[in-house]
Amino acid sequence: MCGIVGLFLKDPALEPALGEMLAGMLVTMTDRGPDSAGLALYGPQENGVAKITVQSDDPAAFEGLDTALAEALGGPVALSAAGSHAVLRLDAARAGEAPAALASLRPGMRITSRGETIEIYKEVGLPADVAARFGVAGMAGTHGIGHTRMATESAVTTRGAHPFSTAPDQCLVHNGSLSNHHNLRRQLARAGVAVETENDSEVAAAYLTWRMQEGASLGDALEQALDDLDGFFTFVVGTRDGFGVVRDPIACKPAVMAETDAYVAFGSEYRALVDLPGIEAARVWEPEPATVYFWTR
Amino acid sequence: MQTLDLAQSDLRTLNATLQTAATAGGNETAWEVVNPRGAHALAVGLDGPLSVTVRGSTGYYCAGMNKQATVQVAGSAGPGVAENMMSGTVVVEGDASQYAGATGRGGLLVVKGNASSRCGISMKGIDIVVFGNVGHMSAFMAQAGTLVVLGDAGEALGDSLYEARLFVRGSVRSLGADCVEKEMRPEHHALLADLLERAGAPAAPEEFRRYGSARRLYNFDIDNASAY
Amino acid sequence: MSDDTPPRARTVPVQSATFSPEINAEIRRAAETGIYDIRGGGAKRRVPHFDDLLFLGASISRYPLEGYRERCDTNVALGTRHATKPLELDIPITIAGMSFGALSGPAKEALGRGATMAGTSTTTGDGGMTEEERGHSRQLVYQYLPSRYGMDPDDLRRADAIEIVVGQGAKPGGGGMLLGQKISDRVAEMRTLPKGVDQRSACRHPDWTGPDDLEIKILELREITGWEKPIYLKIGGTRPYYDTALAVKAGADVVVIDGMQGGTAATQDVFIEHVGLPTLACIRPAVQALQDLGVHREVQLVVSGGIRTGADVAKALALGADAVSIGSAAMIALGDNDPKWEAEYQALGTTAGAYDDWHEGRDPAGITTQDPALAARLDPEAAARRLRNYLKVMTLEAQTIARACGHNHLHNLEPEDLCAVTMEAAAMARVPLAGTDWWPGKPGGGL
Structure with missing residues (x-):
């Protein structure tokens, strides 16, 4: 149970400010997840x-x-x-x-x-402290995803913090609670995919990795997740050059998106988006249930 | 008009000021709230003929449990706007998130943009007019009141509904369990005409179709088990 | 010769333990009617319970208090974390939420009067607040339920506390079903439902899902009521450690955990008997969560589901609860299932003590009914005195035990005052098996 923020930049001029914008968005989601916080930032490719x-x-x-x-x-x-x-x-x-x-x-x-390109920073503690500790506000990049966590059924630890990355340049954050992750974890283990923590969200990340290893695109993997994952979820996922969002068919967990010529932004609540440049003129909408949204560079 | 600035004062002060002004009566009935920045529980629990304009977008439960007051959101509203409203009017100039007007027992909610999922869930007498579309599971378990949609309705409209009246001008992606299309009779045209006028909605009653309960779920029957 | 032949050995008829007469009757009933069995009450199966625990009274290593002379206090405050007006109760036994609709008006009045005389609180239920119960309850907890039947901000403001009901022990994760027979004119009006139709209750709240949203819902309720009222969160006992922790994080003042013996007005028998944890198993994980978050006693824990005696009260408190809540026991005190109505119970195909078709509205005792003639059988003032007496007896019993263990206040009872007589109870209560210093699952292993 948590708060999610995400930002995918279209305008390169904003790239130096990615960390600053994302850190600000993350801090507004503190109430939704006071236990731990984490950020995945996709920096310039070297x-x-x-x-x-x-x-x-x-x-x-x-x-x-x-x-x-x-x-x-x-x-x-x-x-x-x-x-x-x-x-x-x-x-x-x-x-x-x-x-x-x-x-x-x-x-x-x-x-x-x-x-x-990916770097992930996550720690136990309040989002503002976590963001400050790593100097996130000074980081540049093309896109990023942040998460504040209110732990449901697994421990409040650094390992249990989001984002979860189960393959190179991939990451996932989750708001909700999966109800078949134990079975899925066993199924993935038989397929040779290890899940390190007890966290249900890491199982979802590993599931997508496994599907992509089997040849699916991220978009296809997300479509398959709609069939295979039971429970409540809003996922935001990142890849080296992509940014995706999907909600379960019931779509109870909140999600707001905003798009302008300069960026695509995601927030669990509108509050997370209010400081983005040009938000007043942005197209703001809620992602539909059981619908995969995906942007690539 | 008195102004409350959420950049200057906290939520408790804002709500206490409005709640006191509402119940105390008096001449100062027009208020505006600036810098809402998506804050939750704005202008909740008002009980009196106050007029409040929120300049910007709100978070969850704006104007929750409203009685008598008129609350206008000059922006978009987060989840549960006007939830359990008893009376009065709430107008959202932009879009409304899920659960708009949930469990409302009276009054009028107008959404000039789109409303997302579960609009009017468990409504108990409120009237809701949405100029745009409504999302899935709208009017779920709706008991009483009227939901009017000028645009389209998402999946499972009116699932398990009781006696609420639903009117949709556009398409309905699917009807929920026990919800059926019904004949538009003169009394429905009259009801709709009044509601559209009060909401200032640009539409005519003849353009709508009516949906209501088939009343097959009202008493348990094993032959309806697939609908439970 | 034939006369001398010994009788041939034969097998005797054996009833299957798996396909018992009760199970077979239920299979035939389901086949006949095509509807699952709906009933009231809580789990009837035997589960490990407080009876499997014993107190270690004082003797030489500890000194007991003198009964009737040396004080042993019983008061408790609920809602001290955030509310400016916590509930101050004389006794740590409250009356659980039961709806007008499920119960008759006189029964609700009797609960309010009896609780007030005993210095404790009573609770509304699904369907809203009636004048009878508000008028006769000095301290009234207003339930905020998924159905929101009769939900009124004025009632919210005139309540003494608000209980957000996420679930109940009889049916965690489920909604109820009140069959049409009990939807009388007044119930129909209070719930905005057509008369005589089935009332289906939702299993989730209509406008929030999960603890992150719940935190915002609690904020709204506090803003509407000026941060005065304690906010309780009632949950069915299933994952008490995590659920308690999340209730605290969402901002609750009081956590109410209802075990599977806790009753309901009406739901599926399969739900009542097969979903949820025994009450005994709920307490220690919930207390552990409160302790891990550093809020044990700051956020109060109320335990319900099968509380019957002062011994049960003392045991629940010793395991870490701040108070208990009673529903079924209060109904029995009022007169529910009284043998004096045996002939009428027989006529309904049941017997006193087993009657649980509360949803049918034909209760001979006049408690779980909306039939005016039946409801008139219950004298609310006499029934209130019975409830008051029962609450007083339970309190005296709990005090007797606390004094015997050397405590001058019920809340000083502790797990070390207890031992268990069964392995199951030892494991669930995390107290030693009698005569040992070990319980199954004890950290650090065995003896």
């Missing part, structure tokens, strides 16, 4: 570079990680830390080996995202 965002309860664990990982992978690694998270930049060709190397170098460290 040719041949892969990014891995890692989280550690003890930031001292970041010290020397770049050199140790560079040695393990046999190529250069750059590290930039912000609070409990750090972004590792490395040669995209070596990115596949990085998770295993990280697990052996820093067993307690968690990967929150990997890919070419």
